[in-house]
Amino acid sequence: MENSCESIAFPLISSGIYGYPKAEALRVATSAIQDFLVDHDIEVFLVMFDKAAFDVSKKLLGEVKAFIDENYVDDYVDYRRQNQFLQVELDAIKAADADAPKSIIFEEMKTGGLEDLVGDLDEPFAETLFRLIDAKGKTDVEVYKRANLDRKLFSKIRRNKGYMPSKCTAIALAVAMELSLDETDDLLERAGYVLSRSQKFDVIIQYFITSCNYNIYEINEVLFSYDQPLLGG
Structure with a gap:
């Protein structure tokens, strides 16, 4: 921050030849970064060489797997949408x-x-987003930080009423606002997306929202373990 850097990347410090446990190093690093970003605007990257650093809770993975097994359908069509x-x-x-x-x-x-x-289109994505932010009593800064989004991207959404985000960005914003599944579905529809039971990515997102777990870093760890796209950006 003293050098006005816009971004910084770290390796998982001390977890290589110094032998500090990778899972604990990851927990310490993400916790320190989250705390720092509460009061500062800078992009922070953690550089991982492989999945060995990600020791996701076996209990959590077991619950997600059970949810996927119960809800994932190869050829599902949501007739409501x-x-x-x-x-x-x-x-x-x-x-x-x-x-x-x-x-x-x-x-x-x-x-x-x-x-x-x-001539009778629904409320566009950006208008719905900022209406929900106000309704949930949150601030712009709180939302884009909890969504793991770059401030410049969020400002672009704020300026452009017709902005159409990627699906990952839209979901990250829904998670940041702690929307219910119905509210998330409605927000995604306004950007042209749906949560489908035929996509593992979508089913994982559904699991976290229905479980009221809105920790985007924990969600990303599970997505990463399933080789799925990550939220934020």
């Missing part, structure tokens, strides 16, 4: 006169239905 426009099309066709030529039905949809849909 079918494309709304497709549903409007189907409803329009069903309501149309069965004897009317299909060309007439679709012509009516083109001239009225689509324009109505485009």
Whole structure:
């Protein structure tokens, strides 16, 4: 901070030839970094050479595995989240006169239905995000730090009302605000995403949210152990 650095990277100090236990070194490092970031803005990276440093709680991994086994489905379709426009099309066709030529039905949809849909869009992601931050009584700084996000990225979201985040970023923000599963689903929908039971990444996220465990570092450790993308960035 004295040298106005914007980022810094550390190895897992003393866990190499000095033999300090890797799991304990990781716990100390992440704890120190979290405490420091409460009052400072800087990107901090921990550099790992392999998974040996990640000694995730066997109890936690067992609970996550059991949740995945119970909820993961290879070919799952969430019918609650079918494309709304497709549903409007189907409803329009069903309501149309069965004897009317299909060309007439679709012509009516083109001239009225689509324009109505485009003119009646849901609240965009960014507006929903900042409304939720206020509703949850949190600050911008608290949220982007708990989400493990860069301040510049968060500022970009704040400035651009039409900003569309990556799925990992959207989920990280939901975790930072400690949203329920329904609230998370709603926020993700506004960015064009869903949590599917056909994706292990999504099922793991569902486990942590339903368990009310919003520790993003712990979530990332489990995601890492399953070779899944990490939250934040």
